Amino acid sequence: MPKIGDIITQNEQLILQKAVVPKIKVICAIDAPNIDFTLHDILRSKPTQAQRPDFMSLYGWIMNNSSAVENYSIEDLNFIGRVFMNFRDDNRIAVQKFVTYVTRGTPWSVLVKNKGDMPADTTDIEENIDIDSELLSFVRKNSPTSDQKSHFYFMTNDMRNVGEYAIKLATNGHRVHVVCFTEFGNFQPLIDAGVRVIDYRDTGGVIDNISPKPINFSLIPIGEARVYEAR
Numbered sequence: 499m500p501k502i503g504d505i506i507t508q509n510e511q512l513i514l515q516k517a518v519v520p521k522i523k524v525i526c527a528i529d530a531p532n533i534d535f536t537l538h539d540i541l542r543s544k545p546t547q548a549q550r551p552d553f554m555s556l557y558g559w560i561m562n563n564s565s566a567v568e569n570y571s572i573e574d575l576n577f578i579g580r581v582f583m584n585f586r587d588d589n590r591i592a593v594q595k596f597v598t599y600v601t602r603g604t605p606w607s608v609l610v611k612n613k614g615d616m617p618a619d620t621t622d623i624e625e626n627i628d629i630d631s632e633l634l635s636f637v638r639k640n641s642p643t644s645d646q647k648s649h650f651y652f653m654t655n656d657m658r659n660v661g662e663y664a665i666k667l668a669t670n671g672h673r674v675h676v677v678c679f680t681e682f683g684n685f686q687p688l689i690d691a692g693v694r695v696i697d698y699r700d701t702g703g704v705i706d707n708i709s710p711k712p713i714n715f716s717l718i719p720i721g722e723a724r725v726y727e728a729r
Contacts, residue, residue, distance in 0.1 A: 521576035522648060524564050525640050527633045528556075528606075529654035530583035536655045536679050551653075551698070553581070553604045559701045564649045567673060575649075577605055578640050582629040584611040609636070630659040637663065649673045655682050665691040677701065689719050 528551070537545040557579065565572045581600060585593040597608045611629055633654075642648050650667055652660050655678045668674040668691045676688060680697040688695055 522564075522570060522574055522646070523640065523642055524560060524575050524577045524579075524649045524651070525637055526560055526577070526579035526651040527637055527653065528579075528581045529629065529633060529652075529656060529660075530581050531629070532654045532656045536682060539682070540679060553600055553606055556653075556701065557605055560651055563675075564673070567649070579606045580633075580636055581606050581608045582611075582633045582636075583608065584613045584629055586613045630656070634659060634663055641667075647672050649675070651675045651677060653677045655679055657683060657685075657688070661688060664688060664693050668692040686720075 533551065534545060537549060541549065557577070560579075561572050561575060561577060564570065564575055583593065583596075593610060597610060600606050600608050609629070609632055611632065637650065637652075650664070650672055652664055652675070654660055654676070657664075657676075660676075664674050664676060665688060668688075674693045675696055676685070676693055677696045677698060678685075680695065685693075685695045
């Protein structure tokens with residue numbers, strides 16, 4: 499029978515073991531302008547607040563999804579999420595209100611980039627004001643330096659720069675998720691590399707009031723079959 503001193507020592511060891519085990523990183527990056535552009539293409543009009551992502555719902559879905567994938571406890575997860583967006587002189591006030599709402603009421607941080615007084619239809623790539631470089635820098639900075647596997651979420655349909663890095667992360671054994679509108683883009687290279695591609699409409703109410711998810715065969719991995727039921 500162990501003595502009281504032995505029990506205390508055992509408890510101290512358990513507490514120490516729990517303290518030194520690092521939490522599993524859940525790193526999330528949202529390309530907000532890309533979401534708005536894509537929603538505009540789907541709706542054929544400017545999306546309303548109700549048609550944009552609900553960030554608390556998104557946070558809850560991410561944490562539940564990450565914990566369920568490998569049977570983690572949510573307490574074992576370290577959420578690091580950032581929304582990336584830009585603004586022009588003519589929408590500065592609206593963006594300021596949005597940033598205030600997100601940073602005061604949700605666990606997300608926000609990076610904003612100033613587009614100055616450029617016209618709304620100016621392409622970000624041409625003017626070198628796209629937010630991809632900041633988004634990828636954020637993900638790289640927060641990526642684990644050890645062999646510990648992490649969860650990464652990229653919320654964007656723009657795979658020109660993000661796709662290559664997402665594939666690299668998946669190849670290194672991390673859990674990588676791309677959340678997007680699956681009717682836009684070819685996601686086969688991502689799926690072949692082990693990246694999980696998820697439609698926004700499958701995230702449990704994160705985005706509502708938009709058209710049903712379309713059928714997209716590029717989401718079917720090579721060699722697999724999928725049944726489409728009557729709707």
